[in-house]
Amino acid sequence: MKHVYVFGAGASAASANTPLGKDLVWNYPLDCGLLISDVHDLQEENERFSNYREFLKLAISIYPEYAFLLKLWDNRGDMIFDIRGILNKKLQNKRHYVDEILMKLQQKGDTKGIELVRRLMFEHLAESSIGSNNLSYKGFIDRILKSSDPDLVTIISFNFDVLLHEDFDANIYFDYLLKFDWIDDNRKEFYAQNKSIKLIKPNGSIDWWVCPSCNYLHLYYPFMFKNFFDNNRCCENCNEHIQPFMVIPHEQYHKLIQPLWSSAEKELQTADIITVIGYSFPKYDDKVVNLFSHSLGTHTKLKIIDLCVYKEDEDSKRKTIMMKYKRLFPMLKLEINDIHLYGFQGYVGNHTI
Numbered sequence: 001m002k003h004v005y006v007f008g009a010g011a012s013a014a015s016a017n018t019p020l021g022k023d024l025v026w027n028y029p030l031d032c033g034l035l036i037s038d039v040h041d042l043q044e045e046n047e048r049f050s051n052y053r054e055f056l057k058l059a060i061s062i063y064p065e066y067a068f069l070l071k072l073w074d075n076r077g078d079m080i081f082d083i084r085g086i087l088n089k090k091l092q093n094k095r096h097y098v099d100e101i102l103m104k105l106q107q108k109g110d111t112k113g114i115e116l117v118r119r120l121m122f123e124h125l126a127e128s129s130i131g132s133n134n135l136s137y138k139g140f141i142d143r144i145l146k147s148s149d150p151d152l153v154t155i156i157s158f159n160f161d162v163l164l165h166e167d168f169d170a171n172i173y174f175d176y177l178l179k180f181d182w183i184d185d186n187r188k189e190f191y192a193q194n195k196s197i198k199l200i201k202p203n204g205s206i207d208w209w210v211c212p213s214c215n216y217l218h219l220y221y222p223f224m225f226k227n228f229f230d231n232n233r234c235c236e237n238c239n240e241h242i243q244p245f246m247v248i249p250h251e252q253y254h255k256l257i258q259p260l261w262s263s264a265e266k267e268l269q270t271a272d273i274i275t276v277i278g279y280s281f282p283k284y285d286d287k288v289v290n291l292f293s294h295s296l297g298t299h300t301k302l303k304i305i306d307l308c309v310y311k312e313d314e315d316s317k318r319k320t321i322m323m324k325y326k327r328l329f330p331m332l333k334l335e336i337n338d339i340h341l342y343g344f345q346g347y348v349g350n351h352t353i
Contacts, residue, residue, distance in 0.1 A: 001272040003148070007157040007164070008279025010307065014344040015136035016129035016163050021282060025098045025117065026083050028052055028124040033080070042078065055120055058113050062104050063096060100284055115243075119229050122244045125161050125206055126224040137164045139348035145197060146170045154198040154267040158279060158288065160246040162207045164199065165222035166190055174199040177263050178208070178256070180219040182235040187221050200267065202260045202291075204246035210256070213240040217256060261291065268295035277305040277344050281328060289328055296329055304334075307343035314341055 012018040019027050029049050046053075056073055060066045068090065073081060087095055098117055105113040141164075145153065155174075157164065166173050168190070175196040183191060209218040211234035218235060220228070234240045245256075268274065268291070281289055296302075304321060308314050318339045325334050340347065 002152050002154075002270060003273045003275065004154045004156060004267050004271040006274060006276045006279055007155065007159055008277070009159055010278025010280070011136065011344045012129075012159050012161050012163050012278070014278060014307070015138075016132035016134045016161075018128050018159075018161050018163070019124060021097055021099070022095050023084070025052075025055060025120045025124055026095055028120060029081050030083065031124065032127045051116060051120055054116055058105075058116065059096070059101065062101060065094075097282070097284055118244060118246070121160070121246065122206055122224075122229055123226045126228070127226055129161065129163060134163050136344045136348055138167075139345070140164070141167045141170050141172050143348055143351045145172050148197075150195045150197045154200065154271070156200045156202070156264050156267065158203050158285075159201070160204060160206050160244075162205060162222040162224065172197065176201065176205070176208075176219075177260060178217065178219075180208075181216045183219045184221050187219055191219065198263075198267065200260055200264045202257065202264050202288075204244070204257065206244050206246060208245040209242040210245040211236065211238065211240050211242045213238045215256065216242075217245070218242060261287075265291055265295050268292065268300075269297070271300060273301045273303065275303040275305060275347075277347065278307075280306075281324070292329060296332055298331055298333060300332065302332055302334055302338055304339045305344060305347045306339065306341050308341035317341060 009019070009021045009024075013020050017031070019025075019031060023031075029045070029052055033045060033049070053070070053073060056066070056070050060070060069083075069086070072086060083095075098121060102114060102117055105117065155164070164174075173190060173193040173196040175192040175198055177198060177200055206224050207220045207222050209220060209232055210216070211218075214234065214236050216234050216236040216238075218232070220232075229244070230241075232242050234242050274296075281292075302325075304325070306317070306321060308317055318336055318341065321339050322334060322336055325332060342350065
């Protein structure tokens with residue numbers, strides 16, 4: 001039977017403390033502020049997160065109700081800047097996803113603003129998982145992929161991070177289904193080996209970099225650091241500064257990314273079982289909802305892996321998830337027992353080898 005696994009931000013957050021979609025960029029100082037030292041040095045923090053202050057100004061220009069945030073940031077003193085607590089108190093935790101912010105910036109033609117947000121997204125994703133054991137993805141490889149037929153397994157990830165990557169000890173390799181013009185020498189020797197598992201990332205990935213001048217597509221080693229953003233140049237003759245290929249590609253990149261959406265649709269259409277881990281089909285992601293609507297049929301067996309957090313009622317949460325899926329995908333025959341609330345780690349731990 002063909003099995004398709006679908007990963008969302010909840011899976012990576014469970015495995016390596018990377019930000020959820022609603023926290024991406026917004027929580028950057030809180031998630032990564034003490035990576036340099038354990039001492040709260042305000043001057044050092046202001047220098048390190050000067051771009052975050054610019055992001056707040058950018059967000060305020062789009063959403064004036066956030067105007068109070070800049071003053072709080074500038075006058076935080078020795079206090080940790082907990083954006084979740086601040087917004088929960090002031091605006092009932094109302095946050096706009098960076099995807100939405102990028103869309104508005106793109107509509108305005110604000111290329112500098114787009115560059116700033118992309119940079120902060122990359123830095124937040126690259127740095128927040130530093131020091132993590134990444135246990136859930138490692139368990140997924142050891143307990144599930146290692147014993148699976150690569151021809152009968154496909155992974156669709158809507159995450160930009162590279163926490164799921166090749167594992168030499170387990171002899172697990174992946175194929176992004178993209179034609180790269182240049183591959184890092186350290187990656188070339190093991191990327192897309194025989195019997196690789198399809199890993200489709202329709203939104204892009206922080207180890208993919210593209211040249212805005214010649215569209216030359218680069219693949220780097222799956223371990224990224226903050227300084228990568230400024231140090232990468234196109235390996236073609238133009239020597240242009242290249243960009244991480246993630247989220248809302250400009251129209252000029254449509255031909256590069258669209259085949260991945262087509263491949264994802266094909267894999268979903270032919271799947272016998274689809275397991276969704278840590279993805280909630282947020283309101284802004286109409287394209288993913290449409291992808292599933294066009295791909296799923298009455299024959300599809302769906303499993304939902306979510307997490308019941310502190311004080312949440314399991315029965316109530318299952319019913320809420322059930323109602324959402326029936327509303328979005330009425331063709332599905334989803335049963336309440338197909339919804340599991342033990343999270344990514346629990347799913348991996350309960351899997352029989």
